[in-house]
Amino acid sequence: MFPKSPNMELVYLSPYTMSITFFIAFLFALLIQAQDQSGFISIDCGAPADANYTDSDTGIKYISDANFINTGVSKTVVSELQRTYQRHMWTARSFPDGKRNCYNINITRGSNYLIRTNFLYGNYDGLNESPNFDLHLGPNRWDTVTIYNASEDVNYEIIHVPSLDYIQICLADTGHGRPFISSIEIRNLKNITYATQFGSLQYYKRCDLGTNETVGAYRYNYDVYDRFWAVCDFNQDWTSVVNELITADSLGQKNYKPPAVVMSTAVKPANASAPLVISWDPEDENDQFYAYLHFTEIQVLAASQKREFNIMLNGESWYEKESPQYLHVDTIYSPSAFSGKEVKFSLEMTKNSTLPPIISAIEIYKVIDFQQLNTFQGDVDAIISIQSVYEVTRDWQGDPCSPVAYLWHGLNCSYPVNDFPRIITLNLSSSGLSGKIDPSISKLTMLENLDLSNNSLNDEVPDFLTQLQHLKILNLENNNLSGSIPSALVEKSKKGSLSLSVAQNPYLCESGQCNMKEDKKNNIVTPLVASISGVLILLVVVTILWTLKRRKSREKLTALMVERDQNQISRQYIEQYDSLRQPKKQIYSYSDVLKITNNFNTIIGKGGFGTVYLGYIDDTPVAVKMLSPSSVRGYQQFQTEVKLLMRVHHKNLTSLIGYCNEETNKCLIYEYMANGNLQEHLSGKHNKSKFLSWEDRLRIALDAALGLEYLHNGCKPPIIHRDVKSTNILLNEHFQAKLSDFGLSKIIPTDGGSHVSTVVAGTLGYLDPHYSTSSRLTEKSDVYSFGVVLLEIITNQPVIARTQDKGHISEKVNSLIATGDINGIVDSRLEGDFDINSAWKAVELAMNCVSLNPNERPTMSVIVVEIKAALATELARTYGRGVDPRYSVEPVSVNLDTEFMPLAR
Numbered sequence: 001m002f003p004k005s006p007n008m009e010l011v012y013l014s015p016y017t018m019s020i021t022f023f024i025a026f027l028f029a030l031l032i033q034a035q036d037q038s039g040f041i042s043i044d045c046g047a048p049a050d051a052n053y054t055d056s057d058t059g060i061k062y063i064s065d066a067n068f069i070n071t072g073v074s075k076t077v078v079s080e081l082q083r084t085y086q087r088h089m090w091t092a093r094s095f096p097d098g099k100r101n102c103y104n105i106n107i108t109r110g111s112n113y114l115i116r117t118n119f120l121y122g123n124y125d126g127l128n129e130s131p132n133f134d135l136h137l138g139p140n141r142w143d144t145v146t147i148y149n150a151s152e153d154v155n156y157e158i159i160h161v162p163s164l165d166y167i168q169i170c171l172a173d174t175g176h177g178r179p180f181i182s183s184i185e186i187r188n189l190k191n192i193t194y195a196t197q198f199g200s201l202q203y204y205k206r207c208d209l210g211t212n213e214t215v216g217a218y219r220y221n222y223d224v225y226d227r228f229w230a231v232c233d234f235n236q237d238w239t240s241v242v243n244e245l246i247t248a249d250s251l252g253q254k255n256y257k258p259p260a261v262v263m264s265t266a267v268k269p270a271n272a273s274a275p276l277v278i279s280w281d282p283e284d285e286n287d288q289f290y291a292y293l294h295f296t297e298i299q300v301l302a303a304s305q306k307r308e309f310n311i312m313l314n315g316e317s318w319y320e321k322e323s324p325q326y327l328h329v330d331t332i333y334s335p336s337a338f339s340g341k342e343v344k345f346s347l348e349m350t351k352n353s354t355l356p357p358i359i360s361a362i363e364i365y366k367v368i369d370f371q372q373l374n375t376f377q378g379d380v381d382a383i384i385s386i387q388s389v390y391e392v393t394r395d396w397q398g399d400p401c402s403p404v405a406y407l408w409h410g411l412n413c414s415y416p417v418n419d420f421p422r423i424i425t426l427n428l429s430s431s432g433l434s435g436k437i438d439p440s441i442s443k444l445t446m447l448e449n450l451d452l453s454n455n456s457l458n459d460e461v462p463d464f465l466t467q468l469q470h471l472k473i474l475n476l477e478n479n480n481l482s483g484s485i486p487s488a489l490v491e492k493s494k495k496g497s498l499s500l501s502v503a504q505n506p507y508l509c510e511s512g513q514c515n516m517k518e519d520k521k522n523n524i525v526t527p528l529v530a531s532i533s534g535v536l537i538l539l540v541v542v543t544i545l546w547t548l549k550r551r552k553s554r555e556k557l558t559a560l561m562v563e564r565d566q567n568q569i570s571r572q573y574i575e576q577y578d579s580l581r582q583p584k585k586q587i588y589s590y591s592d593v594l595k596i597t598n599n600f601n602t603i604i605g606k607g608g609f610g611t612v613y614l615g616y617i618d619d620t621p622v623a624v625k626m627l628s629p630s631s632v633r634g635y636q637q638f639q640t641e642v643k644l645l646m647r648v649h650h651k652n653l654t655s656l657i658g659y660c661n662e663e664t665n666k667c668l669i670y671e672y673m674a675n676g677n678l679q680e681h682l683s684g685k686h687n688k689s690k691f692l693s694w695e696d697r698l699r700i701a702l703d704a705a706l707g708l709e710y711l712h713n714g715c716k717p718p719i720i721h722r723d724v725k726s727t728n729i730l731l732n733e734h735f736q737a738k739l740s741d742f743g744l745s746k747i748i749p750t751d752g753g754s755h756v757s758t759v760v761a762g763t764l765g766y767l768d769p770h771y772s773t774s775s776r777l778t779e780k781s782d783v784y785s786f787g788v789v790l791l792e793i794i795t796n797q798p799v800i801a802r803t804q805d806k807g808h809i810s811e812k813v814n815s816l817i818a819t820g821d822i823n824g825i826v827d828s829r830l831e832g833d834f835d836i837n838s839a840w841k842a843v844e845l846a847m848n849c850v851s852l853n854p855n856e857r858p859t860m861s862v863i864v865v866e867i868k869a870a871l872a873t874e875l876a877r878t879y880g881r882g883v884d885p886r887y888s889v890e891p892v893s894v895n896l897d898t899e900f901m902p903l904a905r
């Protein structure tokens with residue numbers, strides 16, 4: 001398997017060590033760079049606990065894995081292999097016990113990492129097997145580690161942005177041999193590199209093209225990020241071109257920094273006029289790929305020479321007129337993933353070009369979507385604390401709830417859709433526990449079953465157990481607990497909402513009876529009598545309790561019915577009361593809806609969540625959104641959520657008038673917006689389409705921003721819209737804009753499929769590319785989507801172009817900003833009728849909103865202020881040519897420094 005990393009790095013130098021000077025420069029570079037490993041974590045698994053050494057070939061500093069894991073045993077590969085492999089591959093940690101063993105490694109959440117795990121079996125156990133086992137990243141399966149050849153190493157590598165302050169790398173036994181691992185290497189990459197729209201990147205190929213080294217791979221310190229670069233065979237007729245004068249110091253590098261040794265070689269087609277083709281056949285045509293193509297001109301061109309080529313991807317233009325410059329690296333990639341039965345890049349020289357296309361390196365990654373969320377952090381903290389207090393020796397490692405097959409022994413969890421798994425059962429029965437009942441248990445706030453029976457727990461039954469609101473079963477039998485049981489627990493148990501078992505705790509008493517016991521203490525009785533009477537009293541108490549319980553359970557039934565009846569009465573009363581206050585009826589039956597919509601006569605819209613019909617309630621037009629049955633079936637909180645949303649009122653949010661809630665017929669009734677949605681007007685598809693002036697556009701943007709700002713800051717808890725897009729911005733008869741469909745992601749928690757996926761909440765192109773890494777959509781995700789809408793308002797371009805030059809609107813605008821020509825960016829139909837500063841301000845604001853790093857995006861409050869300022873500038877132009885003193889207009893600055901250049905358009 002490739003890439004291999006035998007310790008032959010210095011040998012590679014020979015073609016490049018043209019002079020002794022170069023060699024000295026290299027050593028010097030090695031010294032400097034060896035210090036610069038701040039973003040590296042290099043772990044030699046199975047090395048002695050105090051191991052801490054610098055690898056003599058690479059200068060990488062490795063440490064032992066002892067501080068990252070408590071399980072497993074140290075092993076050493078056969079000695080022949082120690083001659084060919086670097087030292088970190090010589091030992092391995094092997095896991096004879098446990099289904100899953102995990103490393104815990106602290107990192108910085110939200111930062112971008114290359115994570116590589118290396119495996120060299122080397123017949124360390126003398127069994128000469130070919131084991132295979134699973135590799136997990138926290139709650140998600142990452143890959144299956146397969147050893148084909150004991151003498152060859154295999155590597156599994158991803159580029160991933162962790163959402164917690166640690167990562168867990170786990171080895172899971174699947175019954176096909178004993179898991180082991182040789183080393184773990186984590187490298188901090190620049191945050192803005194290798195960004196994806198969703199998911200993480202799994203290594204597929206990383207090719208040093210034109211190299212004449214065919215055995216090993218270049219890595220650190222040729223590569224500052226320690227990526228492995230090796231030869232790839234694309235089975236094409238190519239000629240290598242080499243320029244040994246290209247060195248690290250001479251190269252103009254940007255963010256991706258492919259190593260100079262890799263960039264100093266390139267390939268060109270053997271037939272100079274033929275295209276240069278790089279293609280591969282994915283195992284699955286639905287596999288999503290990202291590719292990074294690295295170019296530099298390899299020779300100093302004469303004035304009459306020109307190298308220029310277009311890059312086609314699967315027959316469509318991907319990037320035009322690439323003309324690499326001498327000693328400058330161009331990295332070309334696309335902001336969104338691509339797929340196909342065959343993936344084919346074709347580099348074709350343009351008519352003006354006198355030289356064939358060349359390419360120095362290509363990186364190819366496959367999208368891997370780690371969809372399973374980690375267990376709720378509060379629960380993890382609590383259970384870890386419980387584990388350490390009671391020194392639980394079970395194999396409690398990795399994520400407590402996920403993957404389900406590796407659920408911690410003694411736990412059970414709930415797996416809510418689109419939310420973190422929660423611990424609902426803790427069963428530490430017969431686990432040899434001693435000491436007090438640990439307060440951390442009360443932090444498991446969703447706990448339903450708690451079984452601590454048959455241990456040696458002492459001290460009192462703590463009050464904090466009463467805080468567990470969902471607790472249904474509490475078993476404390478057969479311990480040494482003493483004192484009285486908190487009355488709230490006894491109450492609950494009497495009411496029948498808690499099954500409480502406390503038998504076989506000799507010193508425990510129910511609240512009322514404790515005084516009796518203390519009274520007894522005052523009498524002077526011989527210990528023997530005391531213990532006998534103790535037993536007798538216990539027997540009596542148990543008998544009384546038992547009969548009480550039996551009687552109670554019968555009483556309980558009647559009591560429950562009475563309670564329910566009362567409830568119904570009070571609910572009806574509340575509803576009457578509500579309807580008194582608010583004359584409009586809010587709940588409609590399906591037959592009402594049929595009347596309102598005149599049997600669904602007029603469709604006014606269609607969306608992912610269902611169809612929207614025109615209706616009339618007392619001659620007032622309304623929009624009736626019928627939710628698709630599959631999406632809401634069985635969703636019990638529907639009514640609660642809708643009622644909450646009906647309380648949200650703002651002039652820039654479409655108001656929810658009512659709803660219907662029958663098993664398969666669920667609908668939402670909104671105020672009717674006469675002028676349809678923003679998209680229709682921008683595209684001219686509305687039947688009475690209005691041409692929107694720059695001022696109109698800014699007003700609409702401001703309205704929408706105010707609505708969103710209210711959802712974020714005016715609602716407690718904040719409401720995240722999750723689906724801001726131009727078709728969700730509706731216009732009333734006065735062209736006032738209102739945001740619609742807010743809170744829908746709460747009402748419709750899933751698309752009905754089995755995947756717990758946030759992809760459904762959001763629309764491609766508007767979806768925050770950062771969401772997958774942060775695992776939850778935040779306010780800043782809405783800001784991203786709003787930025788995309790703002791770009792649409794400004795440019796009137798499609799969000800994702802379907803024409804030849806595919807790409808996201810933000811990339812397109814970004815590349816146009818560099819030209820400094822605002823007229824090239826703003827919708828040409830405005831014919832320049834807008835204030836230039838106002839437009840620049842809007843563009844700058846929109847580009848900040850779509851920053852890949854959520855921290856760089858402004859809040860909605862700031863956005864409101866900025867749009868107001870842009871509007872003021874425009875108004876100053878159109879009215880009176882004087883600035884309205886109420887608005888302060890800040891000087892406009894535009895960031896022309898585009899980091900992403902060059903990009904696919």
Ligand SMILES: *[C@@H]1O[C@H](CO)[C@@H](O)[C@H](O)[C@H]1NC(C)=O
Nearest residue numbers: 108109110111112190191855
């Ligand atoms: C990358 O992002 C993380 C989280 O936002 C941040 O802590 C870190 O400083 C960033 N790194 C760089 C180099 O900007």
Ligand SMILES: *[C@@H]1O[C@H](CO)[C@@H](O)[C@H](O)[C@H]1NC(C)=O
Nearest residue numbers: 001004148149150151152153
């Ligand atoms: C295993 O790999 C070694 C070293 O690459 C090679 O010499 C040997 O032939 C391989 N064995 C098999 C069975 O492929």
Ligand SMILES: *[C@@H]1O[C@H](CO)[C@@H](O)[C@H](O)[C@H]1NC(C)=O
Nearest residue numbers: 306308321349350351352353
């Ligand atoms: C070829 O180059 C000339 C002069 O540099 C330029 O005017 C022309 O547009 C180019 N043609 C193409 C197809 O790029």
Ligand SMILES: *[C@@H]1O[C@H](CO)[C@@H](O)[C@H](O)[C@H]1NC(C)=O
Nearest residue numbers: 407410411412413414424425
């Ligand atoms: C865990 O809970 C689920 C649902 O509540 C139940 O079906 C399952 O049997 C439980 N598993 C264990 C091991 O108790």
Ligand SMILES: *[C@@H]1O[C@H](CO)[C@@H](O)[C@H](O)[C@H]1NC(C)=O
Nearest residue numbers: 427428429449450451473475
């Ligand atoms: C806890 O586990 C024991 C066996 O280990 C089992 O007998 C008992 O029923 C479990 N308790 C609960 C509440 O599931």
Ligand SMILES: *[C@@H]1O[C@H](CO)[C@@H](O)[C@H](O)[C@H]1NC(C)=O
Nearest residue numbers: 429430431432453454455478
């Ligand atoms: C109680 O726990 C002990 C070990 O701690 C075990 O041997 C015994 O079987 C358990 N008894 C019950 C009733 O579960």
